Every structure is written in structure tokens, then in C-alpha cells.
Amino acid sequence: MSVPLRAITVFHAVARSGSITRAAEALGVTPSAVSQQVQALEVGLGTALIGKAGRHVVLTEAGERYFEMIGPEIDRIMEATQRIQGFRSVxxxxxxxxxxxxxxxxxxxxxxxxxxxxxxxxxxxxxxxxxxxxxxxxxxxxxxxxxxxxxxxxxxxxEESFRPVCAPSFAAPGSLAAQDLPGHLLIHSVKSQVQWASWFERAGAVPAARWRRLLFDRTHMAIDAAAGGLGIALESDLMLWGDLRAGRVACPLAAPPRITLVxxxxxxxxxxxxxxxxxxxxxxxxxxxxxxxxxxxxxxxxxxxxxx
Missing domain, CATH: 3.40.190.10 (Periplasmic binding protein-like II)
Incomplete structure (x- = not known):
């Protein structure tokens, strides 16, 4: 039994988006039409390709292998088609x-x-x-x-260099020593590879057993919080650069320990x-x-x- 290319491209859209509804929106058809095409493909191949997980679809093991094999080829076909049709000039x-x-x-x-x-x-x-x-x-x-x-x-x-920073109105540049920092609200980027505990160890300072913290899971949020005067953040100069140049943040220590990392x-x-x-x-x-x-x-x- 031959398998129509249309059914293959519909499965590709479902597998990429993880949703029959989103695939239908991208293809400009109804969700039921998408489901019918996927079912026809499964019949033609003789194996199940997708299953349900709540409101989302998941690929079966066979579906995962099939998508890995056809994905790059379908992408190239779609790009070539769009170029010929004039939808993409670049x-x-x-x-x-x-x-x-x-x-x-x-x-x-x-x-x-x-x-x-x-x-x-x-x-x-x-x-x-x-x-x-x-x-x-x-x-x-x-x-x-x-x-x-x-x-x-x-x-x-x-190679990035990590340093404490805050708004100049929070603490003037060079006005604090390392041992002063635990007395202020410390802003944490929870996914950062350099955390406050290791910084204090490098600085030779012993913080209290507990200190006041403000935690973010995004570096740009931690930087913006420091620039807004909420506390002192420990961040990379790569991420800080625009805020350092604009004077929105500065290092409150005169000679912070040098910590570098890629x-x-x-x-x-x-x-x-x-x-x-x-x-x-x-x-x-x-x-x-x-x-x-x-x-x-x-x-x-x-x-x-x-x-x-």
C-alpha cells in the first residue's frame, strides 16, 4: 500500500508541534482532518505512531524513529517549495x-x-x-x-568574570567589604554556575548561617532586580555589560576576588x-x-x- 506524501507531512507537523490542534492551525485544516491523515499513515505503515498524554500527543517508539528519519528531509522539501513559490526570498x-x-x-x-x-x-x-x-x-x-x-x-x-553588582544608589562603588555583603539582601540566579557560597569562600568571608535572599531562575531578571535597587546580585560581566556601561549597576567592592569561567x-x-x-x-x-x-x-x- 502506497503512503501519500500528504499524510507524511501532516505527521511531521504533529510530531514537531506535539499537538494535533497546533498542527491543524499551521496546515490550515481541521484537527479531525489531521487525525485522519495520521491514522491513514499508521495503517499504511502497519504501526502506531502517536499516542495521548493528557491534552498532548506523544510519539511511540516507532513514531520517534520515523520522525528522526523523515524530519530533515521534510524540512528540506518544505524550504525548497517555499523558495520556488516565492514565499521566502532569503x-x-x-x-x-x-x-x-x-x-x-x-x-x-x-x-x-x-x-x-x-x-x-x-x-x-x-x-x-x-x-x-x-x-x-x-x-x-x-x-x-x-x-x-x-x-x-x-x-x-x-571567558566571563563574575562580580557582585547593585544599583549605585543602593551602595556606592567600592563602599563595601566582602564581609559586609551578608548584611544586605543578596540576589541569586539559581541556575548560575557561580553561587554566593563559593564567592564568599573565594573572598575569604564567612557569612552568617542564614542570610536574606531573593531568588530568580533567569539571569536577566536578577540583573534588573539589582538595577532596580532591590539588593546585590552576583553575575557575569558578559550579561552585565550593557547595565555596567549605562551606570545602572556597579560593583560595591573596590577589589572583588577574580572568578572566571566559560x-x-x-x-x-x-x-x-x-x-x-x-x-x-x-x-x-x-x-x-x-x-x-x-x-x-x-x-x-x-x-x-x-x-x-
Whole structure:
């Protein structure tokens, strides 16, 4: 029994979206029509492809394997079709990054990429979820973590320096010592790789058994809370840069301990590196990284000279 391509593309839409309703909306048909096409495909293949989990659909083991096999091919067919039909006059590059990196570092620099590559349509997907590249149409991810993911190209973005910061109205720059900090409300980024306990150990300060905390699961929220005068945050200069330059936050310590770490990694399957759009983005990202590093080092040197 031959299987119609329409049924295959409908299953692809369901598997990608995880919902019959969302797949129907994307395809411009009714949910019942989607269900009928998936059922016809299951009959043609002789196996169940999807099941129910509450209001969502889940792929069976056979469905997972089938989607992995057809996903890249369907994506290429759809892109080629859209180009021929004139729906897409440029190449689309999908980049995934955490909401904090997207907001605090990437977004202020994107105008340079747009100007340099007018033929590339950029889609920035701000999420903390790691990409399943075999199942998702993501070209490059800037992933928060420790690097070294098997099967993926992985390049550290930059070495970051972590420091306490607050609004200048909360505590003037250089006005506090490390042992003073537990007396203030301390803002925590719960997913950060550098936490207050390790910072106090590095600073040689012994905090009280309990101290007042304000916790966020997003770095950009912690930074904005510090800039708003709520307390003192411990954050990376990569994420802080725009707020430091604008004077919205400053370090309340004259000589904080130096803590450096690479927490952001550019990742993708090795075969993605053959694509012009991916190489263009990585080249641009490295130029921006080098320019930012030079600006940061110059600013740090100027501040050190001022403190002498």
C-alpha cells in the first residue's frame, strides 16, 4: 500500500508541534482532518505512531524513529517549495540561546549582523531548553553549561568574570567589604554556575548561617532586580555589560576576588558548519566576541588605574 506524501507531512507537523490542534492551525485544516491523515499513515505503515498524554500527543517508539528519519528531509522539501513559490526570498537562520543571553548580549548587537548579511533572515529562539537537533529546525545554539556534548561541535563563547553588582544608589562603588555583603539582601540566579557560597569562600568571608535572599531562575531578571535597587546580585560581566556601561549597576567592592569561567557554548552538529549561513553567523559572533573582550579589558584597565 502506497503512503501519500500528504499524510507524511501532516505527521511531521504533529510530531514537531506535539499537538494535533497546533498542527491543524499551521496546515490550515481541521484537527479531525489531521487525525485522519495520521491514522491513514499508521495503517499504511502497519504501526502506531502517536499516542495521548493528557491534552498532548506523544510519539511511540516507532513514531520517534520515523520522525528522526523523515524530519530533515521534510524540512528540506518544505524550504525548497517555499523558495520556488516565492514565499521566502532569503535564507532563514534559526539561532537558539538562553533568554538572558539573548536579551542582555545578543539583541543589542544584532543590527551589525543584519546589516552585514541582508540575505539571511534571522530567527532568534530564546529558551533554556537544550536543542534536540535531529528533531528541531535549529541551526545553531548558544548553550549554557560546561561544554563537551557528545556528537556536537562545541566552542566556548568567552571567558566571563563574575562580580557582585547593585544599583549605585543602593551602595556606592567600592563602599563595601566582602564581609559586609551578608548584611544586605543578596540576589541569586539559581541556575548560575557561580553561587554566593563559593564567592564568599573565594573572598575569604564567612557569612552568617542564614542570610536574606531573593531568588530568580533567569539571569536577566536578577540583573534588573539589582538595577532596580532591590539588593546585590552576583553575575557575569558578559550579561552585565550593557547595565555596567549605562551606570545602572556597579560593583560595591573596590577589589572583588577574580572568578572566571566559560558558561556559554556555541553548539551545533558538525555538518551544520558546512552551511554558509552558519559559518557567517559564527564568523560574526567571533568578531563581536573579540570586540567585546577588547572593550572590557580596556575598561577594566582604566578602572584599575583609577583605583591606584
Amino acid at each position: 535564507t532563514t537562520l534559526t539561532v537558539r540561546a538562553t533568554p538572558s543571553l539573548s536579551t542582555k548580549w545578543l539583541l543589542p548587537r544584532l543590527s551589525g549582523f543584519i546589516a552585514a548579511y541582508p540575505d539571511i533572515e534571522l530567527r532568534l529562539d530564546g529558551t533554556n531548553e537544550p536543542t534536540a537537533f535531529q528533531k528541531e529546525s535549529v541551526d545553531v545554539e548558544i548553550r549554557h553549561g560546561t561544554g563537551g556534548w557528545p556528537g556536537l561541535f562545541s566552542e566556548g563563547l568567552v 558558561t556559554q557554548w556555541v553548539t551545533c552538529p558538525p555538518d551544520h558548519l558546512r552551511q554558509r549561513k552558519v559559518r557567517a553567523f559564527l564568523d560574526w559572533l567571533r568578531r563581536e566576541r573579540d570586540a567585546w573582550t577588547a572593550e572590557r579589558d580596556m575598561r577594566n584597565a582604566e578602572q584599575a588605574a583609577t583605583n591606584l
